[in-house]
Amino acid sequence: xxxxxxxxxxxxxxxxxxxxxxxxxxxxxxxxxxxxxxxxxxxxxxxxxxxxxxxxxxxxxxxxxxxxxxxxxxxxxxxxxxxxxxxxxxxxxxxxxxxxxxxxxxxxxxxxxxxxxxxxxxxxxxxxxxxxxxxxxxxxxxxxxxxxxxxxxxxxxxxxxxxxxxxxxxxxxxxxxxxxxxxxxxxxxxxxxxxxxxxxxxxxxxxxxxxxxxxxxxxxxxxxxxxxxxxxxxxxxxxxxxxxxxxxxxxxxxxxxxxxxxxxxxxxxxxxxxxxxxxxxxxxxxxxxxxxxxxxxxxxxxxxxxxxxxxxxxxxxxxxxxxxxxxxxxxxxxxxxxxxxxxxxxxxxxxxxxxxxxxxxxxxxxxxxxxxxxxxxxxxxxxxxxxxxxxxxx
Numbered sequence: 001x002x003x004x005x006x007x008x009x010x011x012x013x014x015x016x017x018x019x020x021x022x023x024x025x026x027x028x029x030x031x032x033x034x035x036x037x038x039x040x041x042x043x044x045x046x047x048x049x050x051x052x053x054x055x056x057x058x059x060x061x062x063x064x065x066x067x068x069x070x071x072x073x074x075x076x077x078x079x080x081x082x083x084x085x086x087x088x089x090x091x092x093x094x095x096x097x098x099x100x101x102x103x104x105x106x107x108x109x110x111x112x113x114x115x116x117x118x119x120x121x122x123x124x125x126x127x128x129x130x131x132x133x134x135x136x137x138x139x140x141x142x143x144x145x146x147x148x149x150x151x152x153x154x155x156x157x158x159x160x161x162x163x164x165x166x167x168x169x170x171x172x173x174x175x176x177x178x179x180x181x182x183x184x185x186x187x188x189x190x191x192x193x194x195x196x197x198x199x200x201x202x203x204x205x206x207x208x209x210x211x212x213x214x215x216x217x218x219x220x221x222x223x224x225x226x227x228x229x230x231x232x233x234x235x236x237x238x239x240x241x242x243x244x245x246x247x248x249x250x251x252x253x254x255x256x257x258x259x260x261x262x263x264x265x266x267x268x269x270x271x272x273x274x275x276x277x278x279x280x281x282x283x284x285x286x287x288x289x290x291x292x293x294x295x296x297x298x299x300x301x302x303x304x305x306x307x308x309x310x311x312x313x314x315x316x317x318x319x320x321x322x323x324x325x326x327x328x329x330x331x332x333x334x335x336x337x338x339x340x341x342x343x344x345x346x347x348x349x350x351x352x353x354x355x356x357x358x359x360x361x362x363x364x365x366x367x368x369x370x371x372x373x374x375x376x377x378x379x380x381x382x383x384x385x386x387x388x389x390x391x392x393x394x
Contacts, residue, residue, distance in 0.1 A: 010172075010187025013056065019181035022048060052181055059184045062177045065092035066146075068102070070170050070190050075324065075331075078163045078199035078290075084156040086170065090146040099177040100142040102170060102188075104156050107135040109165040109193065136160075163198045163289060163331050167191055197327040200297075201290040203384075203394035232256045267306040268299055268370045268386065274311060276335035279376065288374055288382050289330045291394040295372070295384065296326050311336060 015023065026048040033041035071085040084104060090097045140154045160166060170190040176183060232248055235255035243257040272292045279285045292310075299305035300323050307316045310329040315322055370386055377383040377393060384392040 010189065012185045012187075013059075014183040014185070016176065016180055016183050018179075019052070019055075022052060022181055026052070051179065055179045055181045056184075058178045059175060059182060061095060062097055062099070062175060063173075063184065063186060065095075066090055066097050066100070066173075068170070068173060068188065068190075070168065070192050073168060073192060073194045075327070076158075076160050076166070076194055076196045078160050078196050080199075081157050081159045084158055084168060086140065086154040086156070088142065088146060088152045088154065090148060090150055092148050094148055096148060096150075097146040098142070098175075100173055100175050102140050102142075102154060102156075103137065103172045103174065104140070104158075105135055105137045105169050105171055106158060106160070106166050107131070107169075108162075109167050160196045163196045163286070165332065166194050166196050168194050195328055195331045197331050198286070198289040198293040200294045201287060201394050203291055203294065203392050205392045206390065231259045233259050267304045268372050269306045270296055270299075270308040270372045272308070272310045272330070272333070272374060274333055274335050276337055279335050281376075281379065284376055284380055284382065285335060287380065287394055288376075289333055291382050291384070291392075292374060293327055293330045294394075295392065296323060 026045055029041055029048065030045045032038070033045055067089045069087050071087055073082065073084060076082040086102050086104075088097075088100070088102075136158065138156050138158065140156045142152060142154065144152070146152050168191065170188040172185050172187050174183060174185040232245055233256065235244065235249075235257050239257050243259075245256045245258050248256040270292060272288070274285070274288070279288060292308075296305060296308055296317070300317055300320075305317045305323075307314060308326045308329075309315075310326070310333060313329055315325050315329070317323055317326065372391065373385050375383055375385065382394050383390055384394075
């Protein structure tokens with residue numbers, strides 16, 4: 001009862017338009033009842049006030065025993081639809097739950113800063129308006145009823161517009177149950193951090209320039225038709241007699257055949273450096289992040305990605321999880337203050353690539369020095385270089 005009189009923090013009860021009409025009607029009937037001393041009007045007034053009181057009591061019972069949570073989201077992709085899942089459970093033993101809605105919001109994770117006492121009010125309003133424009137809000141409704149001890153899952157489809165760290169928040173849970181006279185809202189305060197990977201971009205790949213690094217494959221740890229011996233195994237029906245290892249067969253008393261290692265195609269390493277003086281335009285910097293992410297995924301799918309370095313953070317890409325770690329780095333990438341040499345240009349000699357003094361980038365180089373670096377092109381474009389030779393552009 002005390003919770004009904006003094007609701008907990010972030011619990012709000014508001015009056016809807018039908019509720020205002022009901023209260024106004026009750027006041028009018030009450031005034032008429034006192035002036036006329038009519039028992040019928042007093043009974044009508046009692047019914048109206050009982051409906052208002054019963055609405056609040058049933059709304060309180062509807063929320064009681066209801067639990068909710070946000071399912072931990074995976075990484076999102078800018079420009080792609082992502083599904084946010086809210087799980088609701090009714091822990092009451094006898095009463096079902098109806099008519100809930102859930103208010104969700106996403107906004108970029110911003111660094112807290114003190115605006116200072118001398119900041120003008122107009123500037124404060126501009127900052128708050130810009131922050132509000134960056135917030136995306138949504139509401140999902142519970143269309144059915146949750147039985148006692150039952151569960152329900154709600155989905156909200158959200159399309160993030162830009163990469164970076166986002167905060168997903170379940171701000172409030174509300175209901176008009178049962179009559180729509182009162183609006184009850186309970187502050188949820190659930191927050192989850194989620195990464196938004198860079199958007200995929202279209203680019204032009206120049207195959208002739210990319211193949212200039214050499215055509216010699218590298219030894220792989222899987223069986224194939226290369227020239228390097230990988231292992232010996234027992235003879236199986238259908239194996240060529242030329243593969244029989246006669247000395248090992250005589251020593252072991254059974255036919256053994258040679259198994260050679262496969263040769264993978266020539267690979268590339270990506271070196272992404274983001275000095276602020278080289279990437280002063282935010283739109284062009286976003287194209288760089290999306291270009292590097294798309295190129296890394298395409299090269300990995302083709303089996304030609306050996307490693308990626310983002311501002312000195314080196315990742316060897318052997319598994320899908322390694323590529324996801326690269327996308328995480330690109331999602332958090334920002335222009336830094338460290339300078340770089342002039343962007344590489346095509347010449348007869350192999351120039352010093354951007355950031356090549358970094359030991360991590362030195363390790364990322366292949367025997368053919370197939371290191372892909374990036375440089376701005378014009379006001380919006382980005383060009384990828386393989387050892388100084390333009391290879392792709394976005």
